[in-house]
Amino acid sequence: MNYTFIALVENRPGVLNRVASLFRRRNFNIESLAVGRTEDPEVSRMTVVVDCPNGEMDAHKIEANLYKLVNVIDVQDVTHQPSVTRDLALIKVMVGPERRAEVNGLAEIFRARIVDVAADSVIVEITGTEDKIEGMIELLRPLGIVEMVRTGQVSMTRGVNDGVRRVPGVNGSRYDDVSELAEMTP
Amino acid sequence: MKKTGAEIVWECLTREGVEVVFGYPGGANMPLYDAMLSYPVHHVLVRHEQGGAHMADGYARASGKVGVAMATSGPGATNLVTGIATAMMDSVPVVFITGQVAAHLIGGDAFQEVDVTGITLPITKHNYLVTRADEIAETIREAFYIARSGRPGPVLIDICKNAQVESCEFVYPDEVKLPGYQPVMHSPRNLMEDAVKLIEKAHKPVILCGHGVIMSKAEEALMQFAVKTQTPVASTLLGLGAFPASNELSLGMMGMHGEVHTNLAIQNSDLILAFGMRFDDRVTGTLKTYAPRAKKIHIEIDPSEMHKNVAVDVPLVGDLKTVLTDLIPMVDEYDHEEWKQEINNWKAEADKRSIMNWVDDGKLYVAHLVADIWKATGGGAIVATDVGQHQMWTAQYYQLEKPNRWLTSGGAGTMGFGLPASIGAWFAAKDQEIWAVVGDGGFQMTAAELTTAVQEGANIKVAIMNNNFLGMVRQWQEFFFEKRYSAVDMLTPDFIKLADAHGVPARRVTSPDEVNEAIEWARKTKGPVVLEFKVEREDGVYPMVPAGAALDQMMQRPVKAG
Numbered sequence: 001m002n003y004t005f006i007a008l009v010e011n012r013p014g015v016l017n018r019v020a021s022l023f024r025r026r027n028f029n030i031e032s033l034a035v036g037r038t039e040d041p042e043v044s045r046m047t048v049v050v051d052c053p054n055g056e057m058d059a060h061k062i063e064a065n066l067y068k069l070v071n072v073i074d075v076q077d078v079t080h081q082p083s084v085t086r087d088l089a090l091i092k093v094m095v096g097p098e099r100r101a102e103v104n105g106l107a108e109i110f111r112a113r114i115v116d117v118a119a120d121s122v123i124v125e126i127t128g129t130e131d132k133i134e135g136m137i138e139l140l141r142p143l144g145i146v147e148m149v150r151t152g153q154v155s156m157t158r159g160v161n162d163g164v165r166r167v168p169g170v171n172g173s174r175y176d177d178v179s180e181l182a183e184m185t186p
Numbered sequence: 187m188k189k190t191g192a193e194i195v196w197e198c199l200t201r202e203g204v205e206v207v208f209g210y211p212g213g214a215n216m217p218l219y220d221a222m223l224s225y226p227v228h229h230v231l232v233r234h235e236q237g238g239a240h241m242a243d244g245y246a247r248a249s250g251k252v253g254v255a256m257a258t259s260g261p262g263a264t265n266l267v268t269g270i271a272t273a274m275m276d277s278v279p280v281v282f283i284t285g286q287v288a289a290h291l292i293g294g295d296a297f298q299e300v301d302v303t304g305i306t307l308p309i310t311k312h313n314y315l316v317t318r319a320d321e322i323a324e325t326i327r328e329a330f331y332i333a334r335s336g337r338p339g340p341v342l343i344d345i346c347k348n349a350q351v352e353s354c355e356f357v358y359p360d361e362v363k364l365p366g367y368q369p370v371m372h373s374p375r376n377l378m379e380d381a382v383k384l385i386e387k388a389h390k391p392v393i394l395c396g397h398g399v400i401m402s403k404a405e406e407a408l409m410q411f412a413v414k415t416q417t418p419v420a421s422t423l424l425g426l427g428a429f430p431a432s433n434e435l436s437l438g439m440m441g442m443h444g445e446v447h448t449n450l451a452i453q454n455s456d457l458i459l460a461f462g463m464r465f466d467d468r469v470t471g472t473l474k475t476y477a478p479r480a481k482k483i484h485i486e487i488d489p490s491e492m493h494k495n496v497a498v499d500v501p502l503v504g505d506l507k508t509v510l511t512d513l514i515p516m517v518d519e520y521d522h523e524e525w526k527q528e529i530n531n532w533k534a535e536a537d538k539r540s541i542m543n544w545v546d547d548g549k550l551y552v553a554h555l556v557a558d559i560w561k562a563t564g565g566g567a568i569v570a571t572d573v574g575q576h577q578m579w580t581a582q583y584y585q586l587e588k589p590n591r592w593l594t595s596g597g598a599g600t601m602g603f604g605l606p607a608s609i610g611a612w613f614a615a616k617d618q619e620i621w622a623v624v625g626d627g628g629f630q631m632t633a634a635e636l637t638t639a640v641q642e643g644a645n646i647k648v649a650i651m652n653n654n655f656l657g658m659v660r661q662w663q664e665f666f667f668e669k670r671y672s673a674v675d676m677l678t679p680d681f682i683k684l685a686d687a688h689g690v691p692a693r694r695v696t697s698p699d700e701v702n703e704a705i706e707w708a709r710k711t712k713g714p715v716v717l718e719f720k721v722e723r724e725d726g727v728y729p730m731v732p733a734g735a736a737l738d739q740m741m742q743r744p745v746k747a748g
């Protein structure tokens with residue numbers, strides 16, 4: 001099953017490499033990885049979707065190992081949390097003028113948009129959940145997809161985050177009243 | 187005050203209390219070596235960077251402080267790699283400082299340019315590429331803090347040559363700013379209460395004492411806890427020395443070559459208290475049948491170790507010493523007489539097969555030799571080993587009473603570790619007796635460091651257990667490959683002449699009646715000494731849990747005929 005993690009990381013050179021290397025080293029498969037800036041210029045945000053064949057056990061492992069990276073500030077496993085999830089795809093379909101209307105019709109149903117029209121092709125832009133995008137792709141495929149690009153999934157939990165830094169094994173799902181436990185002693 | 191980057195490096199190192207560094211110069215770190223001359227730091231010129239890495243590691247293990255090793259860019263840095271991985275696997279705090287080509291050349295395949303931060307990323311706790319002089323102070327401050335705090339480990343700093351030469355204002359930061367790095371010290375109260383409930387119910391508890399006990403300096407707390415609850419203490423390979431071997435609660439080593447009664451105690455226990463250890467496959471045997479009836483309490487500073495190999499009932503993430511100190515007043519006193527008796531019975535039965543009961547047959551056995559060295563040194567020496575049979579026999583028969591005296595590569599199992607580690611340890615404990623017990627194979631991997639020992643006057647005693655075999659591999663071929671010996675029969679040089687060429691006094695010992703005299707001679711002779719023992723070629727390390735077998739399926743030493 002796929003698990004989704006949000007990681008806030010220090011915006012420093014090489015951090016993406018560290019995260020990617022961790023997944024390779026611990027033998028996990030990344031399904032999708034999206035990185036971008038946040039409201040704080042010193043912090044970047046990653047949404048990582050990972051295949052976890054052993055379910056919660058793997059998810060715990062990933063969360064704990066991400067925390068071990070010195071530049072990782074916060075990790076949240078949002079798989080089972082109410083959240084908004086989006087992916088964006090650009091899909092180039094091989095259609096001449098005679099079948100453009102067909103594509104247009106599909107796009108309307110999926111609330112997608114045609115963002116470029118050439119003599120023998122159009123580019124469709126679609127935003128939504130995995131499922132929705134997959135659905136659109138399936139319907140466009142018979143028309144002839146020539147090129148496609150996807151951003152990878154980005155996620156955000158609903159409501160206001162409680163701000164508690166979760167340390168697996170300490171305040172995982174069962175225990176949650178331990179925000180003062182983390183102590184710095186340089 | 188303006189200083190060059192190179193000067194800043196030494197300013198920072200001296201402020202971190204560094205007195206000795208192990209290193210090797212080259213093009214990309216020459217400014218560092220030039221600036222070094224003005225600072226009160228002793229530099230040990232090693233013969234190979236791997237040796238330098240192991241020396242810094244041995245120094246760290248013996249002193250409990252952070253070790254420092256240096257190398258130039260490219261091949262200098264890649265030569266460190268084995269030593270870095272060794273420190274990483276055993277959570278040893280070492281700061282590695284490598285030179286790198288000038289920042290504007292990076293990416294252009296300049297002379298001796300290697301992507302060192304890339305190569306060492308998975309084998310360091312953290313690493314840095316420093317391209318400007320004004321980043322140096324903050325980086326070194328952070329590196330030392332990261333290396334020694336939390337779960338300790340190696341940190342590498344790759345410093346571009348231009349950053350060493352350029353000047354900037356020097357201020358040593360008072361504190362580190364690492365928003366994502368916050369080692370947890372205390373465990374939550376409710377979880378500790380859960381642990382106490384399990385301890386109350388237990389009739390057959392066992393403590394598994396790992397390297398974390400030593401790393402967290404929790405030996406005292408462990409003793410108090412064990413005595414108060416009368417819980418027997420089994421040790422991992424790296425946990426040896428954290429609990430005195432002579433204590434009646436000590437069970438000695440567990441695992442693949444652990445003692446019979448120790449492994450039986452674990453398999454039959456109803457409560458496992460794992461302290462600062464990580465359930466490595468070498469200590470658990472197959473996980474399917476591992477301690478099947480035991481509840482498990484795991485105290486460990488690294489959350490990623492929780493449930494990694496063995497699912498536990500109560501995970502207590504935190505600094506071991508802190509958590510134990512919190513826990514001790516919460517637990518009651520017990521006596522567990524029956525349980526201790528049960529274990530003692532297993533021990534008495536197993537002891538019948540002990541090689542220590544063998545009568546002299548004119549041959550040299552490593553187990554006996556280690557026991558002889560133990561007797562001669564009163565069990566108080568610092569002992570370093572390589573990897574192989576001699577390592578296991580030393581673990582079994584050099585019975586340690588105190589921590590920070592046992593230097594062995596556990597997680598990585600790095601041959602060639604022993605000699606350089608013992609040299610590094612000498613810089614941490616010049617007034618202590620230091621022995622390196624090594625195999626003929628492993629010794630040859632880093633033997634060049636003998637010269638380093640001579641140049642530094644390191645007072646170390648090297649015992650080469652020469653079986654003219656890669657003994658441990660031979661043993662596996664004997665047991666598991668129908669005695670088809672492949673690439674294990676090893677010609678060795680004349681070790682006495684080799685030592686002689688280095689200016690090291692040396693003796694060869696071939697029969698049991700020469701042993702004690704030779705050991706005494708080595709102890710009395712100042713400076714490095716080599717003893718070569720021509721040992722029985724095909725002896726096996728017992729007990730042995732074959733890889734992948736259950737922990738209580740031990741092959742025991744055959745009863746000796748006659």
Ligand SMILES: Cc1ncc(C[n+]2csc(CCOP(=O)(O)OP(=O)(O)O)c2C)c(N)n1
Pocket residue numbers: 572573574575576577599600601602624625626627628629651653655656657658659
């Ligand atoms: C660098 C390295 N290469 C290979 C091995 C695999 N290995 C483990 S034990 C061993 C044999 C060691 O032989 P020796 O040093 O003579 O010691 P003995 O086992 O005979 O005591 C080997 C080759 C290793 N642990 N480390």
